[in-house]
Amino acid sequence: MSEGRTHLEIARARSGLGGGAPDAGRIRTAVEAIPDPELPVVTIGDLGMVHRVEVDPGAIRVTILPTFIGCPALELIRDAVVEGLTDFGRPVTVTTSFETPWTSERISAAGRAALLAAGIAPPADPDDVRCPYCASARVVMDSAFGPTQCRSLFYCRECRQPFEAMKPV
Template sequence: MVAEPQLRAWAAAASVPDPEVPCVTVEDLGILRWVRMDGEVAVAGVTPTYSGCPAVLAIEFAVEAALRDAGFEARIERVMTPPWTTDWVTPEGREKLRAYGIAPPAETSGSKMALFGETAVACPRCASERTERLSEFGSTACKAQYRCIACGEPFDYFKCI
């Protein structure tokens, strides 16, 4: 059974929004790996979406601040293995991305077609798969820029990793 302080610590850390995609939390993205108690210290394991992610320090500081705001002494541990994958984005996170106007990863990270950018990407606004990639990079390195041919709207696609 998980102790009450650990549950409170998890809830505090899990509520932190991603600084680059604020519609989703670190829990939604699957980058909050665990929270455990080490005596009186809440220790959170965080895996960056990729090793060069410019937001990793901001995320770690925000998780630490959320734990401190919840009344805990806090420590963050960066967890690099196994590496993060878009498979860890929760179903709720995928829906939040779609509602925000970002197409969630369309295939699992193990898909050879997805690795080479040959994935059919559905428009998050009208659900049409009649879309085209405009740029391999969108507003952040983990997103690509697409346009829907059916409705004409541009949108970001959260790339499979």
């Protein structure tokens, strides 16, 4: 980074680090706060996608667990992580790993609540899916496949509203 020095100074001034030990906790928090590009109501932290954040004085390495292997949003997430960590003034590398498989159980309670508020039923066994609008259990799966790899299509017979649900994986 050509303006690295300036950046570093700005970052230090903002973070109050003054060139001391890198603040791994704050960096991790910054990574986890990045919104998911396809579902901006939740962060990649809420989704449980942040596997590892390794920080040393010369570099930041972030390892992401893809929700789906071919998820096209991964490129956008990588760019967002790099951009979101600019203020820390260190080169950032983002890699993916399948070492621990991402499962829908990794979504936090806050993430599930945010999905529900946005009209997307959080992951559940198809029999346990409830309408995100009226909470009715009178719902049917229209298609296991939806607009993105991680979502299915449902219909609520109570309020006659089509809705999406995150797939349990």
